[in-house]
Amino acid sequence: MAYGLCTENQPVKMPEINETPLPSPDQGRPIFQPWHSFDPAHAQWIPTRSSLPGDPVQPVHEKDTSDLVLVTWNIDSGAERAKDRAAALITFITDIEPKVDIVFLQEVSRSALEQILSDDRVRQNWFSSEGGHRSWGTRSFSTATLVSKTRFASHCDPGKSNPSLGPAWRVKYPSRYARDALFCDIFLSSPDESTPSSPITPTRLVNVHLDSLPIKPSFRPQQISILSAFLSAAGRGLVAGDFNPVLEEDANLVEDNGLTDVWKSLRPQDPGYTWGVDGTKRFPPARLDKVAVLGLKPTNIRVLEPQVLEQPSSYIPSPEGFTSTDDVPWSDHHGLLCSFSQSLNDAN
Template sequence: MDIYARVRSSITSWKHDTPLPTDLPADPKFQSWHQFDPNSQKWDLLSANENAEPPRADEPSSDLVLLTWNIDALSERIQERVTEILTFITHLDSKVDVIFLQEVSQRGLRLILSDERIRTSWFSSEHENSPTRHSFTTMTLVSKTRFARPGSETSRFALGPVWRVAFPSHFGRNVLFCDLFVPSPTDASSTTRVRLANVHLDSLPIKPSHRPRQLSIVSSFLRSVGCGMVAGDFNPVLDEDAVLIESNGLTDAWLALRPEESGYTWGADGKQRFPPNRMDRIALLGLKARGIEILEARQVGELDGQQNLQSETNIPESQETEPTAIPWSDHHALLCSFALEG
């Protein structure tokens, strides 16, 4: 690698106080965390100097819980689907600390950020007018009851920087990184930087595939801090995709904890054109997965006990077809609890 690239990487790392790989594939695009301001009724930039309610201080453990979900940008009934997905997540028995979402359309983004539960209890990587360069994007939400604003001196659970890195991609995809600071397992007075990567790797069995290079880029950013996780929609549709996690020195959380189970998160109902697949995955470096489970996407209206079926109106009874249930998404979610090694 040429000296110019090394210098550029060092300057970027110093400027943002963030360890970065020496061989940056593309310039990181740093952005800000946002929190909802009830006075302005907007999602505003989160400043390290502003007052914010500190998170709860009675946390004996540094274990974290992450949920990742491709919420399907292209299906209809997006308002009902998004609302019920958020209701489902916020009523889980396991308190979620970090939410990764993929396939968030512009309308979906605004629906999520207009939800009072999200406004009250979560920091967001995005705001209402964050651009979606294509038809959808990724977003990350972090719990305000667990984490404090950047630079906080009142909590050892704190937000770090957040940024995107463009992928080589047939679809203009990128990876959304964030760093979080959690108490060290070996020194109660210090914190450890944990790097999280929210991905939606390239879709379809297009050759040459960019997925090997995409995951290699992500793993290089994780290795630069030695402790992190990548989660999201991996789209493993070619034979070569089966070994990508292992070949990048990462641990597949599902295979580590539930190797005898299929782990299908897409197509398990047999209604898709392609065989069922473990599309969504979680891979770790320097972290220990404690538990992982699939959260199945339900049908619109099912939470209320009154399944909402799609049917045509004004059609003669003799021509009516069976009403079609609308699922929240064509993907199931993954819920993973994890901790620092040591």
Template structure:
């Protein structure tokens, strides 16, 4: 059985030109972009790791020189609170207004209603690739899903491969993975081409609740192996660290925690429970961790509020303020390290 699993992984890696750890269960899918002519989202082609042609050289050199950093926002958008579509619109509006401009967006807990709003957002239609575009269908038995967005202004068209990896989960969750190929040097080689480096991006929503035995060690280990097999990359999302042992899982798996790397010990970096409304103490639920990258900055994006019209039985109509999410978002800036990590 182990031999069959290794063989399957080798075939997938070769066919998709995507390095994968042995035993990985990967389901490849398509990127999607909006077709203005036909007014619909459609599948985009997938790029492979190459060098930029001479015709691309000037554009790639400019990107490598003028904008060497990549900017990622991750946000658990909370599927269960009222007005999921309006809350998502507020989160997107805030995210797209940030400076410097965001290149990568990871969303977790995207409900069907919020998903449909995402697909209708004019700015998203104009400027972003989506990992999924069938908002009417969520994974079997799920009330929400994860979605990755890539900026068309920043990444080559089409992007690299995108796929999901199943790992042990009590909630049938997975890791949403993709590779992008970015300029690794501003100076072209003698063939007149700019080399591209593989950058792996992994969007996660790890299992919830303090259930024993914990499956977080296996989930984080799976993600770390995925990053190391690519040589460099970032994992971000809702890590749900609710057990004492979870505090060291990132470090124990050879990943660098962006918050720990850059922020002092006096700033706990709480992204959940800070409003005092939860029955549990505040915690740093959401994290960004890297391999083979240099983290330049990481900051918390506090949610705003929208008005929710209420009509309670026996009471007059009134206005209630609803937070965009019960989570804060995270924005992280990074660039390629001087060397990629050698896979173990």
């Protein structure tokens, strides 16, 4: 059992496996990790306890029932000026209206994570799945999830708002690149949550960067099957990120695993390209990034175009990526913004 510090210096107990609805162990075992909140008194990110399915529901006055807004973005770990690009992306995301509640990032390099966690806006307004890169092992980049303190409450502040923040964990699935899936549960409103004793069930969110390149045999079918099993165990949720559908067999993997591709559902006539749009890639434009749902009602989805960083005249290339004299895009991927209803009745 792992312990840490809550934002109020209360003990943080990591959830037991039997407290979180999970599929059979052959689908992968969860490696739980704490959420983190920045503690200005100690000038560091510290663990904060999330809510669990057995925790009593706290009644909340003037509950915000508007749609939840998710942004997912592969931020390109290999390009230069990682910190500058990360800072620009955070500025862009925090300026979006209506406000973003959940941020999924893929290909977050260690220097980009350092920049994100040092940003005062992130420190003040967001919970982070990462307090550093400890959960990444030896990998040079990975995934990270941010959730808004304005919309979510941790167990340390259960009466602040609804929905509330549940446990977070990673699952290592078969991968040529030692990649994993980053999960978290959130607890949304339902008609039965009017009393503190009412049980609540999770909505599961999964941040993914599936294996890259058209290499056969591909692990992507097995990866999506595992993700679907974890969503089915919760009963509802979404998986979003870089799906890398670069083989013909990838075309219907989402639907074949019982999930709904939000882009196909809401914008079937729009190609929705998120990569290769500028025509500079070896391969044609593609919709590599997706949001797929189970038991949720998506209400909107759109592509977010990356802007560019101008090269300052005094710029000296750093060793963290490839260098050039051209302006540097925030990423080689476009992002996606997806809204979904937090009312459980809407999904029925």
